[in-house]
Amino acid sequence: EVQLVESGGGLVQPGGSLRLSCAASGFTFSSYEMNWVRQAPGKGLEWVSYISSSGSTIYYADSVKGRFTISRDNAKNSLYLQMNSLRAEDTAVYYCARVYSGSYYADYWGQGTLVTVSS
Amino acid sequence: NFMLTQPHSVSESPGKTVTISCTGSSGSIASNYVQWYQQRPGSAPTTVIYEDNQRPSGVPDRFSGSIDSSSNSASLTISGLKTEDEADYYCQSYDSSNSWVFGGGTKLTVL
Numbered sequence A: 001e002v003q004l005v006e007s008g009g010g011l012v013q014p015g016g017s018l019r020l021s022c023a024a025s026g027f028t029f030s031s032y033e034m035n036w037v038r039q040a041p042g043k044g045l046e047w048v049s050y051i052s053s054s055g056s057t058i059y060y061a062d063s064v065k066g067r068f069t070i071s072r073d074n075a076k077n078s079l080y081l082q083m084n085s086l087r088a089e090d091t092a093v094y095y096c097a098r099v100y101s102g103s104y105y106a107d108y109w110g111q112g113t114l115v116t117v118s119s
Numbered sequence B: 001n002f003m004l005t006q007p008h009s010v011s012e013s014p015g016k017t018v019t020i021s022c023t024g025s026s027g028s029i030a031s032n033y034v035q036w037y038q039q040r041p042g043s044a045p046t047t048v049i050y051e052d053n054q055r056p057s058g059v060p061d062r063f064s065g066s067i068d069s070s071s072n073s074a075s076l077t078i079s080g081l082k083t084e085d086e087a088d089y090y091c092q093s094y095d096s097s098n099s100w101v102f103g104g105g106t107k108l109t110v111l
Helices: none
Strands: A003-007 A010-012 A018-025 A034-039 A045-051 A058-060 A068-073 A078-083 A092-099 A106-109 A113-117 B009-012 B018-024 B035-039 B046-049 B063-068 B073-078 B087-094 B100-102 B106-110
Touching: A003 A092, A018 A034, A018 A092, A018 A113, A034 A078, A034 A106, A034 B100, A045 A068, A045 A078, A045 A092, A045 B100, A058 A068, A106 B046, B009 B018, B018 B087, B018 B106, B046 B063, B073 B087
Parallel strands: A010 A113, B009 B106
Antiparallel strands: A003 A018, A018 A078, A034 A045, A034 A092, A045 A058, A068 A078, A092 A106, A092 A113, B018 B073, B035 B046, B035 B087, B063 B073, B087 B100, B087 B106
């Protein structure tokens, strides 16, 4: 069974940093591209970042470029999102999502981890 | 920037058919695949339609997707509405820089 479990969320002050993790199981993690998608409270879905299966190709949304860094460790079946210079508008539930092989959609999502940026 | 626009909300009665639209801001929506996700309150999204009109296994055939190039829109149609279909629905595609783009979401009420 495919499972994606996010962790690392919490309360952080503006300007602070946080590192999210996504533990993958039930599939060959190293063969799949991955995304981070977030959802502010009461708002819609917003794509954050993409990483290829090898980690060699990375994309970011303009709203996080230069502040967030996506990475992965295929040996540990884990995906990460390092978030620096956090702002109030980064407050959201962050989901990791697996990209369906050869396509452009997410076929599995984690349950999300809440990041709250507030003083 | 490429954007996808959805109606904020739609409502319909059980047993009826409802269609949710997703309009592209520029270019041809038919150029890149469109997906549809269902999100119930407090839960992560799940896919109901991918690659314009494909249903993942386990999604009932009451759900269908289509593209209308003349209006530059994608549509999600749900027939034989059930109360369990009440949820938020998001369309998603991608732009020329491989950035994913989500529509703003549509709240479906089945009353």
